[in-house]
Amino acid sequence: MLAFLVRRLLQAVLVMLTVALLAFVIFRYLGDPVNLMLPEDATQQQRAELRDKLGLDDPLVLQFARFAGNAAQGEFGVSYRNARPVSELIAERLPATLELVAVAALISLVVGIPLGVYTALNRRGAISQALQALSLVGISLPTFVTGILLILVFSVQLGWLPSFGRGDVVDLGWWSTGFLTRSGLLSLIMPSVMLGLFQITLIMRLVRSEMLEVLRTDYIKFARARGLPRRLVHFRHALRNTLMPVITIAGLQIGSLIAFAIITETVFQWPGMGFLFIQAVSFVDVPVMSAYLVLVAFLFVLINTIVDLLYFAIDPRLRGDRAVAGGHST
């Protein structure tokens, strides 16, 4: 168990270093920082001074070490686009994205899992077929189109929900939350539904196919052969076996939610990290781009590691006691 933990951590560190290297390469070689930071008419002298100050002529390894060290402390330099420290920008935007992602993830699980179970147990029913068809549409529907439709119906036509921004937020230390105000909660509804919708169809299809697989296994067949009632077979046995891989995949999907938040934030002008990133790509604002890359990679690695450990904790086959091996002792 301990060995596994250490190994996973080492792996995580390795991936982070690779990503840091990539981010560094982008940071250092994309565009000319000196050109972008100084006005057009800066003198050679000023450029040389800036180069020196930024350490651009130091040995590469040293530059990378400096970059990595800074990155580890959250220090990414100054944004080209609005001349503010990147770390400040990110700290401002992070809560918005995380809250959005959390609510969307919750919605997708609460709606997706029951629907998936239902369509697996009632394969041929009319409702199941309809849901299956809808889920195919759901996967094909571009997420931004969903967002636009939501805005069209609920903001433009009905005027019930706000179509941009986070509403009023309350500051708790450095975290700003939209959960505590009415306008904050109202503003959360459409973006999180839009973000979660794609996930719902994914989870539904995943749960359905996992459950169908599980229902075909020998142990389910044996459970039925032992005379266990359908309720027990489906909801005690099949469901538990189904949910195991589903929970882990759902955890991994949080990473994808963070990425898709970029689109949601753009549609709803949600002041989160994703929106920041898009503006950075558009502008080729390198410090922000490389900071986002490192941060998102870190979140992904964190989530992956947690999910792996979770799997370890809930699957009895992976826990401690190794079996009495082989088939020769009786």
Add this chain to the structure above:
Amino acid sequence: MTAPLLEVRNLRVEFATRRGVLTALDDVSLSIAAGEVLGVVGESGAGKSMTGAAIIGLIEPPGRIAGGEIRLEGERIDDLPEDAMRRIRGRRIGAIFQDPLTSLNPLFSVGDQLVETITQHLPLDAGQARDRAVELLQEVGIPGAEDRIGHYPHQFSGGMRQRVVIALALCANPRLIIADEPTTALDVSIQAQIIALLKRLCREHGTAVMLVTHDMGVIAETADRVAVMYAGRVAEVGPVRDVIKRPRHPYTAGLMGSIPTLDGEAEWLTQIDGAMPRLDAIPAGCAFHPRCTSRVERCNRERPDLAACGSGLAACWAPAATPALEVVHG
């Protein structure tokens, strides 16, 4: 003669597939007396497992019972609604499948699975059920049952797991056990132990067994009577000694002759040319006639019914009047 415990008459099982309707079991009849061990042998695909599945009511759609009757202690069970059939499973008819590794749910401890089955069929409370579970484990020969009851399936060896499976099948004292290749997935040295266990327990509890296997050795050891199946039909039924030493049906004769023995002089092993036909290409008349060396003109026109032949029944127009092959078996 008392009425048989289980009677299968003219059973017909069909599968609706894209290419039309396939007949997996065609007019299968057999019977099992109380406490008797009936072996069912045949090649893969002959319909042995399908017969067992039909009896216990676990045929998966698109398969269905399309004709015939199955009677348990005189009452029909093939046309019962699912709820009624569920009450029979485990309580009056039990089943054991081939692979002990996949027969047990890996996420539940052995004790959990035992207790849930016991409480399902017997009016015991949790504590009593647990005690009964420990007793059962001891009965099937698991050392340290009291300690191991909380262990998970992967913590047992293959032979141990099959013992657990047997315990599960027997916990409500069913009248009949359908054992579908119970030893095929086990080491040869373990097979003998499991068969001996099964034999002993069934004798002690007075349980009848339908032992499905392709291993004639096991049949010779364990069964009282044996049914030979071919292409979804029964070719021959009779007392074990007679069928093995004096097979009437040419297919049975071929089967017996193809088994190598350690005693007796070295002879050529019989080989039956060709292969068992696929379900969508079963010949008219007798299914075996294209490969049969003793066929007559009638064989390719009319399908033979099971008729009295010697001490048993054989479905053949030209059964061996005197034994076709006097094979020397131990």
Add this chain to the structure above:
Amino acid sequence: MTMTSTTTTTALPGLAARIAASDLFWSFRRSPVVIAAAAVTLLLILVSALAPWIAPHDPFDLATLDLMDSELPPAWAADGDWRYPLGTDGQARDVLSTILYGSRVSLFVGFASVALAGVLGVSLGLVAGFFGGWLDAVIMRVADVLLSFPAILIALLINGVLRGALPDGNQDSVALLVLVLSIGLTGWVQYARTVRSSTLVERAKEYVAAARVIGVPRLAILLQHVLPNVMGPVLVIATINLGLAILTEATLSFLGVGMPSTQPSLGTLIRVGNEFLFSGIWWVVIFPSAVLVVLVLAVNLLGDWLRDALNPKLR
């Protein structure tokens, strides 16, 4: 028991007859939804390919635009004009025409990026499988890392990097190239993995060793033997990925880092049209959206069907 019908095939020549009698076609004929999907896809491809000839107007020829005609609703509405069947946008461009041209761009980028991803993926897979060693290890590691991040993120990143790295990276003229590269360079992994496993299987076979002994160059072995075996799964992957590629392109364009408004794809049209939503001018955004949704849905249905039909386990 019925076998597949042969009555319709006796008149057709060799290959066509085999296709018509095959399981694949049988499965196709049985599903009206799939037939509809195929028809819709073909129609859209045809119509958009012929856009320059069949579009009622040229929305990019500024000389033909009459600002008096801007913001007209679809023809069946009160102020509509049948010259502009689906209405016009803020710059008097005919929405129907922009959709035709837009689909053209969307489909082009979709196919081009799938082709790029396919060629890249198949080549890398062949190399990784055949040569093994550190080359294989590197390629597979990169593939693993790529797979652990969502495609959109990687496409965005590549997009940003290319814009910064290419000399005119941020210019409209190179947008098409940047887009195809962004999506293509993201999507090669699935092809590479599939081809690699097939290559590993083939490589272990005796005929390869025999060919090497008599001096057949390795490349020839690869191309002649491994490639044909691998085409089936590659085709399935390509069809499924086409939908994703079109979607990714639309998303990138919608986000503002894809096709510019001077050469818009459906995604760009949606972005531009979105700004008119609050003024009640819904047609500029809804019609391109509808076309995009139908296109992706049709392609996905085809991909799903193809995958199920070619899956030996489901037969």
